[in-house]
Amino acid sequence: MKVMAIVLAAGQGKRMKSKLYKVLHPVCGKPMVGHVLDAVREAEAGRTVVVVGHGAEAVKSYLGDAAEYVLQEQQLGTGHAVRQAEALLGAEEGTTIVICGDTPLVQASTIKSMLELHASSGAAATVLTASFDNPTGYGRVIRGEDGTVQRIVEQKDCSPEEAAVKEINTGTYCFDNKKLFEALAKVTSNNAQGEYYLTDVIGIFRASGESVQGYCTEDLAEAIGVNDRIALSEAERFMRERINRKHLLNGVTLIDPASTYIEAGVQIGPDTTIYPGTVLSGSTVIGEDCVIGPQADIADSKLGSSVSVKYSTVAQSEIGDDCSVGPYANLRPNSKLGTGCKIGDFVELKNASLDDGSKVSHLSYVGDAIVGKDVNIGCGAITVNYDGYNKSVTEIGDHAFVGSNVNLIAPVKIGDGAYVVAGSTVTQDVPAGDLAIARERQVNKPGYAEKIRGRAKAKKEKQQQ
Known part of the structure; x- marks a missing residue:
């Protein structure tokens, strides 16, 4: 016919x-x-x-x-x-x-x-x-x-x-x-x-x-024929229930389907658990045995198996097997994680790739960067990728260590196994195996703290007169 x-x-x-x-x-x-x-x-x-x-x-x-x-x-x-x-x-x-x-x-x-x-x-x-x-x-x-x-x-x-x-x-x-x-x-x-x-x-x-x-x-x-916003919301509710039911029957656990928002094009593997407040949209594909949410917002992204994402946003990115993301991380477009990576709290990635086993545990920004295997990027580290006109790339080799509160001024390369000391601002390449220290030598002035407090107190009293 x-x-x-x-x-x-x-x-x-x-x-x-x-x-x-x-x-x-x-x-x-x-x-x-x-x-x-x-x-x-x-x-x-x-x-x-x-x-x-x-x-x-x-x-x-x-x-x-x-x-x-x-x-x-x-x-x-x-x-x-x-x-x-x-x-x-x-x-x-x-x-x-x-x-x-x-x-x-x-x-x-x-x-x-x-x-x-x-x-x-x-x-x-x-x-x-x-x-x-x-x-x-x-x-x-x-x-x-x-x-x-x-x-x-x-x-x-x-x-x-x-x-x-x-x-x-x-x-x-x-x-x-x-x-x-x-x-x-x-x-x-x-x-x-x-x-x-x-x-x-x-x-x-x-x-x-x-x-x-x-x-x-x-x-x-x-x-239902949709002629106004009321009917549109009804259609959304029925469609969401239908989509959620399909995933439930396919072996996905939804802790609270009523507060889980999964769009029509999303694919989810069996034995994955979705916690409340999660929004999965676009062409997102999620593997098996993952734990997603609470409050995860994932759009047009591909996640491997045994991935954890909680209280975080992921957009147009790829996350390999056995990775953990969050809480409160933001993976912006073109972020790519290998196997076994960790992205911790208040970390932002943008147009950055991390190879297997690398970690950015907390309070860091990694943008326009290529990061090798088993790299540790410390708390407060930043790839300084924008000069007001141009974006530049930071490259970090395998097994490198980037200490806390480090600024990497792109374009810059950190070699394999290199070590960047905490508090450094790096403007030149660091060869493989080298130690980089880029900070002022510490100077202590005995008793000077009280002088500083006295000046500040006097200034405040003068302003109040």
Whole structure:
């Protein structure tokens, strides 16, 4: 069976009250229309046509060559929107999925089940439905005695009897492609909204003796269409619960799923434990047996196995196996740790690589640096990488020791096994195996402390007069 998809993404979304085009609002880190395209792609749609209108260029920029595009210049209803795809798909044989770009919670498994029902029943159309206790605002699905769909009535056009029906139309359909476009040519705008309803196709099919099926989803979240920020937050909550459940079933421990935020593209290995307050976003990949959090914020990063990260931020970085990070560390973009590294409290890394076994235990900044194996960088050490105009690189060789409160003025090289004494400001290369001392000789002045205190006290008393 040849499967195609039409994604309706032309609405402006005024109720979002946003400069961002509606279908580009993210749900768990991915724009809504991205979730929809993933679902139809996983349901094996060979061609996908996205109907764009307001914000067309922004949608095209995001989706790129993942879809074909048609423009709906005037928003005259869902039926009118689908007709815009006729030039591309009208002559095709097969089944067409029609789905809205603001329904990010529709799952590929549900679409596949719809397609199976559609094919086995020989229906001209199959409607994805849901049953709500309070269906206000949704189009009602009216079924016949044989269980097939007779018609779909929009809320504003419902009679009292129709309004009492609890089964609603989610706005997702499967159609016989050629029959779809033939029926659309007969749709009129004679309704309360003055629009061309796609749902009128159902009545046209029934009038011509065609069968229309309804597939009722058990997951009510799939019926959510996002039209305002309230619905967006609901979609975020349902999607997050779905994502967390997937990780739990895959062997990940979430101590408190309700306070754990994992975006759609994140991968986590089994036997990893995620503590509350953790945010995992973007293309982050985490290995096995890790302990992440509490309060870890990790974005677009790759972590090996047996890694610990707590109360820290990691962005666009790589952390090797058996590393520990935090508490209160900040790994900025392009930081890379080998195996068995330690990054301690209040340490910041930026565009820096540390080879296996190296440690920056506390209160240090390492930026634009290449650090070898088994290097110890002491408390308060800084790579001074910026002169106000240019960034320069610090290189530290294997087994070197950098003492506390050391300033390494880049560009500078510290050789293998070199030792930089605490309190030094290093401006020249230190050869391998050398000891570097770069500080003033200490001078003690007997009794001078009381003179300093006396001057300070006198100055304060004078100011108070």
